[in-house]
Amino acid sequence: MHSFWKLTRTEARLLVREPMTFGVALLLPTVLILGLGAVPALREPSEEFDGVRFIDYFAPSVVVMVVAIMGLTSLPAIMATYRERGMLRRMWTTPVHPAKLLGAQLTVSLASTVVSVVVVIAVGRLAYGVPLPQHPLGFAIAFILGMGAVFAIGLLIAALAPNNRLATGLATVVFMVVMFFGGVYVPRFFMPEAIVRIGEFTPPGVQSLLDAWNGTAPAAGPLLIMGGTALLFGAVSAKVFKWE
Amino acid sequence: MPVIEVKDLVKDYGSHRAVDGVSFTVDEGEIFGILGPNGAGKTTTVECVEGLRTPDSGRISVLGLDPGRDGAELKQMLGAQLQESSLPDKMRVEEALDLYSSFYRDPADAKRLIDMLGLGPKRKTQYAKLSGGQRQRLSIALALIGRPKVAVLDELTTGLDPQARRDTWELVEEVRDSGVTVILVTHFMDEAERLCDRLAVIDSGKVVAIDTPAGLAERAGEEQRVRFRPSAPLDDTLLLDLPEVTGVEHAGAQTVVTGRGNLLHAVTSVLARKQIVAADLRVDQASLDDAFVALTGRALEQ
Known part of the structure; x- marks a missing residue:
C-alpha cells in the first residue's frame, strides 16, 4: 500500500505541475455553463425544453462532459505518453505491480473529476440558480458508477494502445460516442426515443444523473451496467497491461 | 561462485532469432561485459536475465532464482538501467528516488545515494532540466535504490560527452567496489576494455568469445x-x-x-x-x- 500512495502522490504532483491539462479539464465545463447561462432564453422555462429551463436540463450533460474529458482524453494520453517515452519501461524493472500504477493514475484522475464536477455544480447554483442534485445519494451513486465505467474504458485503451497516436485516436472515437449519447452535442429532447434509450445505458449514464438531479432515485438497470463495465474493463486492463 | 548462469538461451521474435544459444556465467563481484554491435541480441539477453522476457528455450539462474518463475522476488535483488527509459519531465530527482524506494522491501537511503552519485545540488531539479550525464546518474541511482546484489547497466554512456562518460565509468567501478555484481552491456570497445573483468562478445545472437579484455586482444594475434x-x-x-x-x-x-x-x-x-x-x-x-x-x-x- 505504501508504494500505491507514493505513486498517487507523485501522479497528483505531476498533474498539478501541468497547468494546461489540469486547467482545461477543470475550467472548460465551468466556462461552458457560464456561457450558456449568459444567454437569457436558456435561463427561462420553455415549452421546447419540456417546460424546464435549458440550463437545468443540460447540467447533467456537462457532468458527462467532465467525466469524458478526464477519463477518455487526459487519462489515456498520460498513460500512452508514459509508455511511449519509456517511463513505464523504467518502472518495469522494479518489483512494483502495474495495477498499482493504474490504480494511482485512476485515483488522481477521479479526484480531479470530482473537483471539476463540484465546481460546475457550485457555479451553476451560484450564477444561475441551477438547483443542487435533489437526490444526493442517488446522484453520488450514479456519478461514481458512471465515472468508474468511463474511466475503466479509458484505462483499457491506455493499457492496450502501443503509442500515443493510437491511444488518442481510439479514445477520441469513444469520447465522441459518450458525448453524443450523453447529450452534450445535441440536447437529448431533440433526439429520437431510441437514441435517448441507448444513452441511458451508455457510460456514464446521463439519465441516471438527470433523474437523481431532479429528485428521483435512478433506475437500477443502468447503474448495474455501469458498475459491471467498471469492474470488467478495470480487471481486463490490469490483466493486459503492457510496460512497453 | 557464479551468481548468474545462462545456459543455451534462445529467444525468437517472430521468425527472427534474436538470441541463438547464448551461454555464460558471471561471478560474484565482477563487472561482466556483454559487447557486440547494435542488434546483436545483447539487450534481449539481459532482458531475459532480468525476467522481463521469457526465453523460448534455455536455462537461466540469477542468485539461485529462475527469472521466469520468481520474477517478482528477483526484481527485489536485481537493479536495472534500461535503454530507452526515462522519467516524467516534471519529476524531481529526490521525488524519483523517494518513489522508487517505496517499491522495495529494504531500500537504500535515498539521500546518501543522491550524494554518492553527485546529484546533491540537483536534488530538487526536474528531470527535463537534467543533463544527459545527470540523467544517467539518476538512472544508476534508481537501479541501486533497492540495494541490489546484481546491477544490469545497458548502454550506459551512449550519447554522453567524453567527460561524463569517464565520470560514469568511475561510478560503475564504485558500484562494483561496494559489492554489487555488474553486467555491463555496451557497444563501445574502450568502455569494455576499461571496465570489464571479463566479457562476452556477442554477434548475431551468438557468443563468439568469452575472456578478459587482454585475453581477447591476445587471441586476435x-x-x-x-x-x-x-x-x-x-x-x-x-x-x-x-x-x-x-x-x-x-x-x-x-x-x-x-x-x-x-x-x-x-x-x-x-x-x-x-x-x-x-x-x-x-x-x-x-x-x-x-x-x-x-x-x-x-x-x-x-
Missing part, C-alpha cells in the same frame, strides 16, 4: 609492431636473430619490427648494445578492436 627511427644504420639480421622478431621492414627512415612476446624489450636491448638511439619509438599492440574484427570478421561501428 599476438602480433605486435615496434616502430622507430634509428640514429645510425642498423643491420636487419641483428633483429631477425632475436627469437621474438618475425619480420623487419623499412618505411622511409623508419624501421618497423614485427613480432611477439616481449618484443619491445628485446629490440631496445639490441639497440642499446649497439649504442643506437631509437627516435619516435612507438609500439602498436592488438586492441580489443582488432580482437573484434578477428572474431567476427567485421569492425564494430562506434
Whole structure:
C-alpha cells in the first residue's frame, strides 16, 4: 500500500505541475455553463425544453462532459505518453505491480473529476440558480458508477494502445460516442426515443444523473451496467497491461 | 561462485532469432561485459536475465532464482538501467528516488545515494532540466535504490560527452567496489576494455568469445609492431636473430619490427648494445578492436 500512495502522490504532483491539462479539464465545463447561462432564453422555462429551463436540463450533460474529458482524453494520453517515452519501461524493472500504477493514475484522475464536477455544480447554483442534485445519494451513486465505467474504458485503451497516436485516436472515437449519447452535442429532447434509450445505458449514464438531479432515485438497470463495465474493463486492463 | 548462469538461451521474435544459444556465467563481484554491435541480441539477453522476457528455450539462474518463475522476488535483488527509459519531465530527482524506494522491501537511503552519485545540488531539479550525464546518474541511482546484489547497466554512456562518460565509468567501478555484481552491456570497445573483468562478445545472437579484455586482444594475434627511427644504420639480421622478431621492414627512415612476446624489450636491448638511439619509438599492440574484427570478421561501428 505504501508504494500505491507514493505513486498517487507523485501522479497528483505531476498533474498539478501541468497547468494546461489540469486547467482545461477543470475550467472548460465551468466556462461552458457560464456561457450558456449568459444567454437569457436558456435561463427561462420553455415549452421546447419540456417546460424546464435549458440550463437545468443540460447540467447533467456537462457532468458527462467532465467525466469524458478526464477519463477518455487526459487519462489515456498520460498513460500512452508514459509508455511511449519509456517511463513505464523504467518502472518495469522494479518489483512494483502495474495495477498499482493504474490504480494511482485512476485515483488522481477521479479526484480531479470530482473537483471539476463540484465546481460546475457550485457555479451553476451560484450564477444561475441551477438547483443542487435533489437526490444526493442517488446522484453520488450514479456519478461514481458512471465515472468508474468511463474511466475503466479509458484505462483499457491506455493499457492496450502501443503509442500515443493510437491511444488518442481510439479514445477520441469513444469520447465522441459518450458525448453524443450523453447529450452534450445535441440536447437529448431533440433526439429520437431510441437514441435517448441507448444513452441511458451508455457510460456514464446521463439519465441516471438527470433523474437523481431532479429528485428521483435512478433506475437500477443502468447503474448495474455501469458498475459491471467498471469492474470488467478495470480487471481486463490490469490483466493486459503492457510496460512497453 | 557464479551468481548468474545462462545456459543455451534462445529467444525468437517472430521468425527472427534474436538470441541463438547464448551461454555464460558471471561471478560474484565482477563487472561482466556483454559487447557486440547494435542488434546483436545483447539487450534481449539481459532482458531475459532480468525476467522481463521469457526465453523460448534455455536455462537461466540469477542468485539461485529462475527469472521466469520468481520474477517478482528477483526484481527485489536485481537493479536495472534500461535503454530507452526515462522519467516524467516534471519529476524531481529526490521525488524519483523517494518513489522508487517505496517499491522495495529494504531500500537504500535515498539521500546518501543522491550524494554518492553527485546529484546533491540537483536534488530538487526536474528531470527535463537534467543533463544527459545527470540523467544517467539518476538512472544508476534508481537501479541501486533497492540495494541490489546484481546491477544490469545497458548502454550506459551512449550519447554522453567524453567527460561524463569517464565520470560514469568511475561510478560503475564504485558500484562494483561496494559489492554489487555488474553486467555491463555496451557497444563501445574502450568502455569494455576499461571496465570489464571479463566479457562476452556477442554477434548475431551468438557468443563468439568469452575472456578478459587482454585475453581477447591476445587471441586476435599476438602480433605486435615496434616502430622507430634509428640514429645510425642498423643491420636487419641483428633483429631477425632475436627469437621474438618475425619480420623487419623499412618505411622511409623508419624501421618497423614485427613480432611477439616481449618484443619491445628485446629490440631496445639490441639497440642499446649497439649504442643506437631509437627516435619516435612507438609500439602498436592488438586492441580489443582488432580482437573484434578477428572474431567476427567485421569492425564494430562506434
